[in-house]
Amino acid sequence: MLSMDETSQSSPQVPRDNGTSVDMLIVGGGINGAGIARDAVGRGASVLLVEQDDFASHTSSASTKLIHGGLRYLEYYEFRLVREALIERERLLRIAPHIIWPMRFILPYTPQARPAWMLRLGLFLYDHLAGRQMTLPKSKSINFTTNPVGVPLNGACAKGFSYSDGWVQDSRLVVLNAMDAAARGADVRTRTRMLGAKRVNGMWEAVIENTRDGTREIVRARIMVNAGGPWVSEILRERACIQTDKQVRLVKGSHIVVPRMFEGDQAYILQNPDKRIVFAIPYEQKFTLIGTTDVPWTQAPGKVEISAEEIRYLCESVSRYFRKPVTPDDVVWSYAGVRPLYDDASKNASAVTRDYVLDIDAANGQAPLLSIFGGKITTYRRLAEHAIEKLQPFLPVLSASGWTADRVLPGGDLGEGGFEGALARFAQATPFLDANQHWRLVRNYGSRAMEIVGDAKSAADMGESFGGGLTAREIDYLMTHERAETAEDILWRRSRMGLHVTDEDAARLDTYVQKKRAAR
Structure with missing residues (x-):
């Protein structure tokens, strides 16, 4: 932590004290940080959000780009998470209809993976957990020998199922939340790092650095929100010097993009012999997106890349089902990201919960620090609401009424039709x-x-x-x-x-x- 007593302005390494003071300092410009900033400023709080790179530079732009309940999470009995995600799916389709839209998913049935009764039960639950809010078509059985969606498949599966979920332009979802927060009065800064923070006289004093020119500034906040994603533990322990028993588990997810594999707007969800699933999704009109992998990650969570082994795994996964095999030579682009999952001690990376944990450190009346462990893009808005609810006792200025469930994001007011x-x-x-x-x-x-x-x-x-x-x-x-x-x-x-x-x-x-x- 830098000394807060330095006053010289001759070096950009010395933090300036411009008297900046806010209700809430949010560290991290991914989907959770942007969502909390938007919610908080809309309830009357003064907000400063800092992001060390660009918005959605890391995890939030490296997703499979789905707004979904998580069909496979039912296998791990995460009914609350699935229900919440399905309800949020409907809300997000309403508030961002330009960047989020419905998509039909085709699930070929192979008895070597999961029995048919399990798939039918899972899809039945999936259709009904959203309750009366559900507007998308329900699941149904499909005969691939007569239905056009079976044409791209290699004939190994004669039947399957279809169900509905949503597609999102993930990085734009982050940007629109951040820009709406800024339009409502939040101070939103990219290429700005929080170097360190300490509690002083009932508030947080933090040093932030503009990574463009190295200038540093002291800012004060009544509350600090640690939305650092893969860096959440580092921010907590090394920059804020706080110890906790909560742990984040890093899992790398990688995707490949190949020339378009099939006609139509439908996507495919494919079961592998190892019980993992892989999606094949229409992407950017001319391509197919294939992913994802789940690989434990123990290195720094910065720039990550797909491995040759992951590429082979994804190619083999889709080649098992489609008439035209996919090879590593077909890959025109790939991307990878590190998902900061809450560590629930699961041995299998695929089984680690996608639920989130909100942890507040405010012992002995000290300035609170809220850290976010886990989460998924579909539930970001509800996560933000939960975060505000936890912080309201510490910041009376926050309105008790949630408002983001029905307010469209910028550009979402599409009008008639x-x-x-x-x-x-x-x-x-x-x-x-x-x-x-x-x-x-x-x-x-x-x-x-x-x-x-x-x-x-x-x-x-x-x-x-x-x-x-x-x-x-x-x-x-x-x-x-x-x-x-x-x-x-x-x-x-x-x-x-x-x-x-x-x-x-x-x-x-x-x-x-x-x-x-x-x-x-």
Whole structure:
């Protein structure tokens, strides 16, 4: 921990004291930190959120991108978690209909994995745990010899089941929560690290560092929230110097992307002989996303990559079911992330609970520190509500009323006809854009797509093109309104265009972004 007594301003290594004081300091700009920031500021708290990299740089952008109850969690009797997740699935479909949409999943039946009665019982429970809120079609049996969804399969399974869940553009979900929090008054800072914190006179004093230029600042907060994801234990023990018996268990999950394997909007959930499941999901229109793995991780939780063994495992998993085998040579992109699961002492990484634990350290009336262990993207909003409920006794300014269950996220007010209606209106208003641009802009930005187009009357008015329909106007919007600072931010976390542009396009984009930043 740095000395709080240093006063010299001659070195960027010396923290400045600008008198910054807030109700809540949130460390971590993943989905949980962004969700808590949005909820808290909407209830009247002053909030500062710091993220050491970009929003959703790590775990929150490395998911399988599903909004789901977790069908396989029923096997571990996690009924409360599944019910909560299914209820949240319905809410998220309502408040973010531009970036979250329904998807049908096909489950081939193979007796070597799980018996048919178990699958039927699990799907029955899955259909009913959400209660009356459920709006998606229920599960049903399928004959692959007569149903078109059986065409891509190799014939090893004659029958199976289908059920419904949701798909999410995960990193955009994080960004939209953070931007809504900022619009409501939160101080949201990326590329800002919390170096250390200590309790002083009933408050937290923390040193934060701007990683762009190394400048450091002292900030004070009545409450600190540790939403560090894979770094939650490090923040707790090394930066806040607090000991706890709660443990986080790191599990690496990896995915591969291959050229599109099948026609249709359906996804496939495939059972492996080891009882794990792997998804094959339509991705970015031209590709198929395959994942995930569950590998115990004991190294630093920073940048992680898929292993050759994981690639082989995923290829073999889908090749077991599909007519056309997938090989490592087919992989056009891969990504991996470390999931910070609450350590419930399970021997099998796949069996570790996906539930969350909220732990408050506030002994002897000291300034509270809330640490978040575990969690999943589907339940982030409810996790945030639970976090606020735990913190209300320490911060009376917080309104008792939850508000996020029905307030749409930015761009989610699509109007009459939902997504299809918004898409039709946008296409009519912008005939100079192609069909792919229409779909992508409304899918990413919803009702705010017209803010990107602005007063443009032609394709030329959209500015320089960077490939795949990505234009200067969209880049400018992302830098101005969504805190994008690098080409990577734009290609892989804001627009998801990384798979659609060439290396030359990406290089031109990088130059453009750097010039824009330098001009500010």
